[in-house]
Amino acid sequence: MAYQALYRVWRPQTFFDVVGQEHVTKTLQNALLQQKISHAYLFSGPRGTGKTSAAKILAKAINCEQAPVSEPCNQCPSCLGITNGTIPDVLEFDAASNSRVEEMRDVLDKVRFAPTAVKYKVYIIDEVHMLSISAFNALLKTLEEPPKHVIFILATTEPHKIPLTIISRCQRFDFRRITADSIVGRMKLIADESGIDCDERALQMIARAAEGGMRDALSLLDQAISYSQERVTLEDALTVTGAVSQGFLNKMARAIKEKDVVSGLESLDELLFHGKDPARFIEDLILFYRDMLLYKAAPKLEESLERVMLDDDFRQMAEEVPIEEIYQLIDLLNKTQQDMRWTNHPRIFLEVAIVKLCQLEARQPVQLQSGAMEPLLAKIEQLEHELQQLKTSGVSQAAHEPAPQPQKSAHRSSRNTFQPQVGKINEVLKQATKSDLSVVKANWGEMRGGLLKSHAALLNEAEPVAASAAAIIIKFKHEMICQMAMNRNDFLEAVTASLLKLTSKHFLLLGVPEEQWLSIREEFLHNNQQSEDGTPSESAREEEPHIAEAKKLFGAEFVEIID
Structure with a gap:
């Protein structure tokens, strides 16, 4: 050879x-x-x-x-x-x-x-x-x-x-990735020494497609030289690299900006007709808007642009598209790219994405007009008036009531003590089953692993002790940790969402300190052993078989159940 x-x-x-x-x-x-x-x-x-x-x-x-x-x-x-x-x-x-x-x-x-x-x-x-x-x-x-x-x-x-x-x-x-400028300079030297006529824009396109590898760049240049006639043009480079031309991306961005669904779908159909890969196109479109965002944030960092070249059409488009809209476009394109990886019909997802992009409404900050403020101010004044009346009636009622007992005042003074929701806990215990608790415990470790470190730390010394189809009782070793966890909405939402993803069930979370849990559970078991008419209650019927057999053999008074 x-x-x-x-x-x-x-x-x-x-x-x-x-x-x-x-x-x-x-x-x-x-x-x-x-x-x-x-x-x-x-x-x-x-x-x-x-x-x-x-x-x-x-x-x-x-x-x-x-x-x-x-x-x-x-x-x-x-x-x-x-x-x-x-x-x-x-x-x-x-x-x-x-x-x-x-x-x-x-x-x-x-x-x-x-x-x-x-x-x-x-x-x-x-x-x-x-x-x-x-x-x-x-x-x-x-x-x-x-x-x-x-x-x-x-x-x-x-x-x-x-x-x-x-x-x-x-x-x-x-060794680090080679910059596009360094790759272009090396290819220019090789082209001049070899007597090859190359368009500089073609070299720039090849350099950016090489993703920092000189060997990949020279292989693409070699392929473009074989494909071209007398001069390596930008179109030759686009054909070899499989990328989409800058003009087409500008045209698609213009259709999205002007909400022109027909033009966007026609351009996409033309692109796919010429054999372009849908996955490569959506990647180029994401990089196009990424470069637009960087250009708007830092116009002088031209080296950081990966896909576009700064022509007049791109500069004009960048001035017209607000940053908030670019965020929305990138989010939607990124989600579509993820969906396309797991389907046999990527074109359908791409067409749906183009329609959504053309119909996307930019999120604008809510600005209240002066006329819209008047009803709100009137409503606030009315609520303040009602609140004052409630305070006045509460004071007059307290003046006629007898003084509270010392025990009650002492109980009210301890406001920092965590008060579990005993009523809801009892309702959960009535409907709790061992199978529901087993499902929760089986997914408990994986659930904790998917939480933020700050959320997972609250569950270091906590465990699920009872569960029904709709709620979970979580026992905390320390009362202070229990109070912190139950008062944090972000923690409750994160745990609920993680369990929903793992078990397909939306659970209500009820926290209880370990000391209070023992007394609540003991009182529940005592109250639910027999119903008012002397017959065994429903929870007693559902007790585990080996416990019922032990009570039958030795007598209920000699059997102690330890959790």
Whole structure:
């Protein structure tokens, strides 16, 4: 094959060619000049950002005949041999296809032998996170006590999968995503050197579609060059990347702004007719409004825009659409995108979303006119008058009533004591069943795990002790915690909503401190053993079979039920 892909032809051969990773290349160059070379390096970062290329450049610079140098000369036999892959002392090992411990041991067995052609043996292990645990253990022993002539360079896209014992023995360098401007600059250089005529807007579209990866950008550029005729245009880039043109997005946004449902649906039908992916279109539309929001908030941060280019139509649209409406549009589009992932008919969801967007009414803050204030003021004055009358009648009535008993005043003075809703608790106990309580207890842990930390903390020493089909009694160990929980509406709503999601039942929550629960339960059991006519009550009939059998054998007076 005479032809090679652009990313192979233009693979960086010096640190200067590694785009967008100056924080890594500068550190490595200083270490080379000062001859402070580590025995192991870890290069981590997204795909296509130059990890393996930097590893090979480092291997050449270490073994260059003119060392110490900050850049390999690429002229001496060592540099040329490493570039061509003809020097066996520099080994590039693919852990993705050789993940077993046998392959790793086969490589490590040769570590102790001295290099034959260059000064240092360099082992470049790509996708090192794919190694098995046994292979990592074999590698760890060598990293602990490596020979002086061996250097390991580990490259990975998922450093969190590497054992910490391996990471702690390496110098770690994190490669970051390359900015769109840096990718465009590199592609311009390649296009000029290759004699390829490219539209700058096409390069910008390719750079943003690459999502920070230089290899992805060069692959898309290679594909666009093959698709184009004499010049790579914006339309060629849109076709190759599958993205939607800026003009179409402006047209769709205009239809949404003007509430033109017909125009919006016609544009969508035209888009899908040309083979565009509905999922890709809705993603582009979300990014379009995201860029519009960022442009309105910070117009000078053009580099932060991911999808749009600042043309006149976009600037005019951004001035006309208020920020509150952009929030609503993004929320609706995001919800539609989530729904489209779980359906076999994404087009239907997309069409419904376009109709909703065109019929969306922007939320406006409520502003009362001066005429609307007068009835409210009159109502407030009337309520104040009635309140004053109630206070006056209450004082006159209290003057004729006898003085309260000392016991009652003492009881009223303790206002900080939590008073459980005994009546409602008794009603729940009458209808409570063991199956309802089992359902609640089975989902109790998962419910707590889905709450906020501040809400879950209130349930640390609490547990459900009884439940009916419509309510739950929660026992708290401390009275103060019980009072705090029952007085917080956000806590009650969060617990109720979580249980509704897990059990499909809407429960009423009743809290009771542990001390008061014992007395309430004992009184309930005492009052409900027999009905007024002497026959067993309904709750007595529903007692558990083993309790009834024990009472039958030994007599009810000798059986004590302990919860």
